[in-house]
Amino acid sequence: MIRVISSVLVANRGEIARRVFRTARALGVECVAVHSTADAEAPYVGEADAAVHLPGNTPGETYLRAELVVEAARRVGADAVHPGYGFLSENAEFAQAVLDAGLTWIGPPVAAISSMGSKIEAKKLMAAAGVPVLAELTPASVEATDLPVLVKASAGGGGRGMRVVHRLEDLAAEIDAASAEALSAFGDGTVFCERYLATGRHIEVQVLADQHGTVWAVGERECSIQRRHQKVVEEAPSPLVERIPAMRAELFAAARTAAEAIGYVGAGTVEFLADDNGAFSFLEMNTRLQVEHPVTESTTGLDLVAWQFAVASGEALPPEPPAAVGHSIEVRLYAEDPANDWQPQTGRLHHFLLSDRVAEFGPGGSREEAPWIRVDSGVVSGSEVSPYYDAMLAKVVVWGATRTEAAHRLAAELARARIHGVRTNRDLLVRILRHPAFLAGETDTAFFDRHGLDALAEPLADKAAVELSALAAALADAAYRRTTAPVQGRLPSGWRNLASQPQRKSYVAGDVAYEVEYRLTRDGLVASGNVVLIRAEADEVVLELEGVRRRFGVAAYDGLVCVDSSLGSVALTPVERFPDPAHQLAAGSLLAPMPGTVIRVGVAVGDEVKQGEPLVWLEAMKMEHTIAAPADGVVAELDVAAGQQVEIGTVLAVVRVPGED
Template identity: 80%
Template sequence: MALSSESVDQGAYTSVLKLVSAPPITSVLVANRGEIARRVFRTARSLGMSCVAVHSTADALAPYVAEADVAVHLPGTAPGDTYLRGELVIEAALKAGADAVHPGYGFLSENAAFARAVEAAGLAWIGPPAEAIETMGSKIESKKLMAAAGVPVLSQLVPDEVTEAELPVLVKASAGGGGRGMRVVHYLEELAGEIEAASAEALSAFGDGTVFCEPYLATGRHIEVQVLADQHGTIWAVGERECSIQRRHQKVVEEAPSPLVERLPWMRDELFEAARKAAAAIRYLGAGTVEFLADDSGRFYFLEMNTRLQVEHPVTESVTGLDLVQLQFEIARGHELPAEPPAAVGHSIEVRLYAEDPANNWQPQTGTLHRFHFPTPTTSFASPVHRAYVRRSGDDVPPLLRTQESAPWVRVDSGVESGSEVSPYYDAMLAKVIVWGATREVAAARLAAELGRAEIHGVRTNRDLLVRVLRHRAFLDGETDTAFFERHGLEVLAEPLADKSTEELAALAAALADAAHRRTTAKVQGRLPSGWRNLASQPQRKTFAAGDSTYEVSYRLTRDGLLADGDVTLVEASPDQVVLEVGGVRRRFAVAAYDGLVCVDSASGSVALTPVDRFPDPSQQVAAGSLLAPMPGTVIRVGVSVGDQVKQGQPLLWLEAMKMEHTISAPADGILTELAVAAGQQVEVGVVLAVVQVEPAVQEAVGQVEENA
């Protein structure tokens, strides 16, 4: 079917779907939370449906709950007590008067028993058949089925029979996904322990501890194909996506089309054919994704099929103009797809913005998100630009001349907003930021600039890492694979965009903004400079910490202007903005002060400053060797006892928070003199977990190094 010569509009294809049977859906419950709940709400409302939310105690004030027409409380905070309780979700749907359930992704979205229970309760299931979910739910059985259907697969290894020659291998959970229950093993003696750990994690996350092994391709490309299948035998392969840049086997950057497939265009037809075979083999219905691992030569192998909507579905929507959620609803109601899907136009890139510290083992962050703002006019949960971005009067018109960008090209799908609390109970993703461009280079440049200018205050994020990746020469050349961070050095990519000189200027700007605030709020003599004296004796001083650095700002405001270190001139200062001229270059700093935190944004990067108290409270100090909880979470295992001799880097205990397992290790050789927690215990950020008394020889060596320095 040909596209309109006037424009590609979101929903253009769904408007011409042939209606076969249409049981009415007037109200839908989304069995999920956060940004995916908001995403489904957006489309459901456009189709005239009312929206029902379910929420845990921790999510009571979340934006998606406020946006729902009706919300039902699921008491508790842990997913196992709330979002994974299928019977409670169905009860909520019936109580709220919903006639359909959309599972989103994660949680119960690939639970065949839940899909059956939804339909048994008389509710419409906006997802694939339970049989298809069940078949693809076991990675072991699904690979056998795919091999029989003629889809290329990697050989499967029996964990107990792996040999030295077959290393390295990847231990994988048979159920679930998202990187949980996965371990890379390079040495045979480590295999048994890693299998046990992977099985335990899989059992905790998915209720199934079955694991298997397969050959590990360290530098593979992760390519996936979006499929849509209706009840009338039509199967669409709606373009491919590349999701090779990953951390902890979880995707970080996703794009459509794939740069590898663009370089090897013959590969696209083969991928699409394999994806259609996979969908046909299980009589699939609805939206799904067939995932492959490919090498640079174009050879590819089936990994798994996600029988649900993918996190990265917006990039496919951006280049096709489709609303995949709308298509899910339409297919569930019996509509028939046209013979062919729309062709992709331009390039779209999505990044996952996480509340985490990449430089510190991707440690999740919690706290109040004071400000969350993107500067460019954006759309949320709908394809950017597609309202009128392409005129197709002829295929011979160059792509750059076809674009008519009368609508935003930035899309932000987020479950948070300014003022939201980032809790430790769920995934650390704050938002998906999606940009469309006529070319890949334009899309990457736009996305990097948009992220760099965003104001994200209150929690540390991976924003700077994402910007560095998008501007990296290897990324721009399409050299992306699953070892991207290892190859190009995570320690380099994770460095803040703001260098030390920018941090120093940010500290000065923060001090001047604070002085301006005190002047504007002073009840007497507010027009005099802060700290003004008739006979000045000392400069104003203020100290800030930024990461591991401390900056003592020393300045004086005189009749002749600012007196400070360096070639710096004050142009203007207000409580929320400071303009400095540095070496003849004018620089603007936006300053936002919160309780115990000052955030300074500029073109050179964002800096989070902590004011340093001149007279710290001694009671807040902790003993040397104390190991503090880096985040709120649950102690899931303890591997040592008081009195044990420990080695530097030795795992002592494990925390679970934000869907991840985190290891707390010994900071140095020593003796464990205190263990303040036990398995199963909930802990808050900053509490003492254990104390390691450093061995005297080590302490003496450290002291000698410091003395020599």
């Protein structure tokens, strides 16, 4: 019997809510959103046909409150619930509550969720079914010969509750830390250990099963390039599996066995860890849609969300899935600073344009056409990046006839993107996609360690490019001032009857100060480096250097100037000529890099500290962040305590270095 779905509540937020809405609308289904107070103006809320407010900001107050979500569905008259991914998507009690309310659950059976909800029990089930698994180690049984080991949360995922341990003496502390993080993130502090393979390959198989016994292994994905055990680059098919053709059939068979062993229905993913020879072991099964599902959609032509709706309604799958064509690569664009311990960033996203040829949440055409760029994003220009949720801004996906074609196109689109207002990992992603090892398919989980995060995280714009960008910013500012001048606006900037000092403007990019000096004369621009000015307007400057002409797009915001060119994007902070002394900070001040909660303070006033020693621990954006001493010194001030909420820029402590005032 086919069950008709006319209205769906998406129990999620941001990008995945918008993704589900896209398919639901195409199916003629009404879209209902739930939102926290912080998300009230988020794009997905405005796009919904109806929206229900969940009072509060944190996930624990809002999106993790199953009873509030079910009540919202009842109140608005929805007849189905789609959980998205994360939050309650793998919570068996929530799925049961949805069913008990008489609603259609667009997800797997409750029993299947329960059986995979504990990684410890899941591995036992898979071993019994004949799926290869890594041997489990209880924390108490770990010996020096077992090292290194990975401490993992039994519930949940996303890299939280995970620690790599190389020394036996560190194990107890890391278990405690992983358990505390898991308890905070998933409400379950159970952890276990397994052997850690530093150079493994993370391979996963997309499965789709109906209520009539058909189980598809749709295709495999490789997600080996990770940070903090969270995926950064995902692709289909896997370069490793492509190199070892016999491996695909074995993977697919193991994935189907896993799904059949638990009576799985719906879309899910069976994850494996493989070595370079193709031997693989079961890691876990995600009983939901994966973040990286677009690469499977773009190589198979399937709409996996549409099939989730169809399966939940009782429809049958065809006997065989479609064959995969070409290659697709997805990168996760985060608001974060990779060079600074992947620190999440918050603030206003002033401008967000990834490409002029974007298809949102879908291909927008045949995958066999010229490579297209797909963007699945929860933000738009003007969005506020909140401290309460994951720092991912968008998933950027490209399909190509070959892997090399897809990588080159995606790198080029990212390099041209205009992203103003928050620091991102965009330049890192471009460097990964252009790296010879990546292009050769050498993409194991040690990619960052092997090739050096410092080098990969370097900005695309080098020092010379930043200097040119700063000059462009100064010239654009002068052009803006001329056009807005109430009198004599047609005179050249800095015009004098007699020769005078050059115009000066100061900027800071990163931690480096740049002083711009130039003069505009009858003969043109006079600046260091023999730069020729072709044109200067408030939003664009064209410069020529050594016969090479380049355009610089310039956008000025309050306290920020963003310059985009083929040399790389540069964010500049204008330096005030006459700064307010009241705004100056004491030397050695440690500032909160983002809004968050102080969860621990490890020092007291008067303590001597060494450079790099952890002083304060913050929890923000679902992760724990350490604030360390910038140099050897003494803690002169300590302005926070455990449990305190802090805003970005709050002075947490002051470390006084001997010999410095």
